[in-house]
Amino acid sequence: MTKTHEHDRPHLxxxxxxxxEAQEIIAPFARLKGGLxxxxxxxxxxxxxxxRQSYDLLADAFNLSRxxxxxxxxxxxxxxxxxxxxxxxxxxxxxxxxxxxxxxxxTHVQKMLGIELGExxxxxxxxxxxxxxxxxxxxxxxxxxxxxxxxxxTEDKFDxxxxxxxxxxxxxxxx
Amino acid sequence: MSDLMTLYVPLDSTALAMxxxxxxxxxxxxxxxxxxxxxxxxxxxxxxxxxxxxVEVVTDKGRMAYGNVTPxxxxxxxxxxxxxxGEHALGLGxxxxxxxLKSQDRLTFxxxxxxxALSLEDxxxxxxxxxxxxxxxxxxxxxxxxxxxxxxRGRGGAAFPTGIxxxxxxxxxxxxxxxxxxxxxxDSGTFADRILMExxxxxxxxxxxxxxxxVGATEGYIYLRSEYPLCRDILHEALIEARDAGxxxxxxxxxxxAFDIEVRMGAGSYVCGxxxxxxxxxxxxxxMVRAKPPLPALEGLFGQPTVVNNVLSLASVPIxxxxxxxxxxxxGMGRSRGTIAFQLAGNIARGGLVEKAFGLPxxxxxDGYGGGTDSGRPIKAVQVGGPLGxxxxxxxxxxxxxYEAFSAAGAVLGxxxxxxxxxxxxxxxxxxxxxxFCVEESCGKCTPCRIGSVRGAELIExxxxxxxxxxxxxxxxxxxxxxxxxxxxxxxxxTPIPVLxxxxxxxxxxxxxxxxx
Numbered sequence: 252m253t254k255t256h257e258h259d260r261p262h263l264x265x266x267x268x269x270x271x272e273a274q275e276i277i278a279p280f281a282r283l284k285g286g287l288x289x290x291x292x293x294x295x296x297x298x299x300x301x302x303r304q305s306y307d308l309l310a311d312a313f314n315l316s317r318x319x320x321x322x323x324x325x326x327x328x329x330x331x332x333x334x335x336x337x338x339x340x341x342x343x344x345x346x347x348x349x350x351x352x353x354x355x356x357x358t359h360v361q362k363m364l365g366i367e368l369g370e371x372x373x374x375x376x377x378x379x380x381x382x383x384x385x386x387x388x389x390x391x392x393x394x395x396x397x398x399x400x401x402x403x404x405t406e407d408k409f410d411x412x413x414x415x416x417x418x419x420x421x422x423x424x425x426x
Numbered sequence: 427m428s429d430l431m432t433l434y435v436p437l438d439s440t441a442l443a444m445x446x447x448x449x450x451x452x453x454x455x456x457x458x459x460x461x462x463x464x465x466x467x468x469x470x471x472x473x474x475x476x477x478x479x480x481v482e483v484v485t486d487k488g489r490m491a492y493g494n495v496t497p498x499x500x501x502x503x504x505x506x507x508x509x510x511x512g513e514h515a516l517g518l519g520x521x522x523x524x525x526x527l528k529s530q531d532r533l534t535f536x537x538x539x540x541x542x543a544l545s546l547e548d549x550x551x552x553x554x555x556x557x558x559x560x561x562x563x564x565x566x567x568x569x570x571x572x573x574x575x576x577x578x579r580g581r582g583g584a585a586f587p588t589g590i591x592x593x594x595x596x597x598x599x600x601x602x603x604x605x606x607x608x609x610x611x612x613d614s615g616t617f618a619d620r621i622l623m624e625x626x627x628x629x630x631x632x633x634x635x636x637x638x639x640x641v642g643a644t645e646g647y648i649y650l651r652s653e654y655p656l657c658r659d660i661l662h663e664a665l666i667e668a669r670d671a672g673x674x675x676x677x678x679x680x681x682x683x684a685f686d687i688e689v690r691m692g693a694g695s696y697v698c699g700x701x702x703x704x705x706x707x708x709x710x711x712x713x714m715v716r717a718k719p720p721l722p723a724l725e726g727l728f729g730q731p732t733v734v735n736n737v738l739s740l741a742s743v744p745i746x747x748x749x750x751x752x753x754x755x756x757x758g759m760g761r762s763r764g765t766i767a768f769q770l771a772g773n774i775a776r777g778g779l780v781e782k783a784f785g786l787p788x789x790x791x792x793d794g795y796g797g798g799t800d801s802g803r804p805i806k807a808v809q810v811g812g813p814l815g816x817x818x819x820x821x822x823x824x825x826x827x828x829y830e831a832f833s834a835a836g837a838v839l840g841x842x843x844x845x846x847x848x849x850x851x852x853x854x855x856x857x858x859x860x861x862x863f864c865v866e867e868s869c870g871k872c873t874p875c876r877i878g879s880v881r882g883a884e885l886i887e888x889x890x891x892x893x894x895x896x897x898x899x900x901x902x903x904x905x906x907x908x909x910x911x912x913x914x915x916x917x918x919x920x921t922p923i924p925v926l927x928x929x930x931x932x933x934x935x936x937x938x939x940x941x942x943x
Binding site: 284285286287288289291292313322323326327328329330345346347348349350351382383384385386387388389390391393398399400401402403 | 439440442443444475476478611612613614615616617619620652653654655690691692693694695696707708709710711712713714728769770771772773774777778779800809813843845846847848851856859863866867869
């Protein structure tokens with residue numbers, strides 16, 4: 252996969268950096284005991300990722316160094332450095348789903364999207380992520396598609412989901 | 427308009443993942459077209475996950491169940507008169523008579539599936555807050571003693587006696603103490619915490635309030651994994667309702683006692699299920715484990731005495747306070763008292779939640795409740811107790827489900843997750859995954875776990891490629907010994923368990939081509 256600049260990828264899910272908005276998000280959490288995690292969640296929700304420009308603001312608000320802020324941000328799988336694709340797909344990689352064929356399903360999904368786990372497609376349409384257990388293990392294998400969980404996912408069921416998404420996108424364009 | 431008909435369709439994550447919302451929409455649409463007056467109540471899941479979405483109708487005989495309902499089946503169900511319990515291919519008869527459910531010992535999960543998840547009124551009508559009402563009239567030491575006498579042990583997996591932990595916190599002198607609920611249910615094959623939080627959230631809240639009264643803590647936190655967004659929404663709503671009704675806040679139901687709860691979200695880190703890593707994460711830091719001592723009971727959250735308990739440990743407390751210690755203790759075997767929520771997962775025909783007294787043989791759980799593999803092929807391996815649990819072979823399945831019996835067999839009962847694999851599984855690949863998972867999730871604080879996991883994954887790769895197999899197998903064993911003895915916490919300390927059990931029991935899987943390269 253070739254790396255491109257974020258602004259060359261038109262379908263990424265991101266809001267423009269806005270220091271005033273960022274400050275508004277951070278401020279209430281700065282008064283909360285141990286609020287840095289919540290602030291990071293808040294920033295990612297607003298901007299689609301945790302922008303580098305927010306480290307200074309976080310460091311000030313929580314009385315930490317920039318390095319400490321980055322240390323916390325980078326420890327957790329959820330916090331992104333860059334925007335995600337327009338659609339985010341997570342495929343569970345844990346044992347229960349393995350027992351029901353998640354390895355094969357993962358290969359299928361990677362082929363279909365043309366990207367590996369942890370990557371975003373060149374056009375910014377799709378981000379594919381590994382997830383370790385969605386707590387839906389009685390109906391494995393499981394994926395999430397734009398935050399909605401689907402159980403007992405076969406290759407065929409995944410293809411239908413993709414077709415439905417493509418259909419909705421077409422409808423949107425004609426609207 | 428006809429009489430009002432009542433249906434139950436779960437709002438639980440499994441039901442939603444299998445299309446419950448679409449089914450509700452189809453039911454409402456069909457009812458409107460037929461000029462029928464129906465109301466749909468959103469309950470939690472009964473835990474019969476393989477039947478989701480499980481639709482129930484209230485009839486004069488009781489609640490009748492229809493399993494695996496899809497939107498396409500809805501018109502046919504109406505045609506069959508399912509609103510009055512009519513016969514249909516999806517019909518399962520009376521919910522309460524379904525053998526899977528009927529034969530369980532539902533203590534902690536007594537209300538899951540039965541009640542409207544977010545209705546305080548329904549909760550109270552089914553015994554809710556009775557335990558708390560008794561606790562409000564008791565001295566802290568008496569509450570702690572009752573929990574100790576019940577024999578309850580930590581349901582998160584470590585199985586430490588809950589009452590003893592509480593007693594330490596009660597005895598600690600401090601201006602501020604905390605109750606932290608560990609809702610970071612990260613083990614693959616486990617979902618009991620989630621089912622409880624989604625299906626009976628007030629039960630957890632009640633357990634936490636009782637814990638607060640017992641040890642003199644006024645603040646509680648629920649550390650919830652980010653993979654459970656629906657739990658977050660349900661807990662938020664339940665906390666607001668409970669606060670409005672005076673069960674939380676500065677003066678609980680006029681008792682003069684204070685307790686309140688906040689939900690905090692994790693951010694995708696398995697190791698944050700380890701109690702000290704969780705406390706660091708709650709403090710807004712990297713989720714690194716802490717060396718013990720000091721124990722969290724003495725120096726926990728923000729350096730204060732803290733009770734850290736799993737969701738199910740806390741949710742078991744209300745019934746212990748309401749029915750008494752002896753009632754709870756009369757279930758179980760040996761030193762494993764009460765009930766535990768087993769979760770059947772992986773390649774299993776009837777996956778779901780089974781709350782049972784300790785002592786049932788594993789085989790009975792897998793065959794009797796689970797109905798064997800989903801693929802119909804023979805069982806090859808069963809992993810119990812999450813990703814750090816041992817892989818058990820067919821010959822091990824007569825083990826009784828009991829903490830000590832599992833320990834003696836070098837296995838782990840843990841949080842009660844049971845993941846079944848059929849004979850297509852490659853155990854070398856599973857051993858490799860155990861190391862890979864440790865690479866992915868190690869907090870990095872101690873060397874055996876941080877470096878050992880990477881080297882272990884490399885060694886298994888070499889073995890899979892047939893390179894110096896004997897030497898590399900010996901090296902893996904040696905590495906596992908170092909990780910076992912030298913790691914700070916269970917992440918590095920227990921990763922060897924699945925690896926070594928796979929190597930010991932399925933040696934042929936590690937010698938694919940039988941050729942030394």
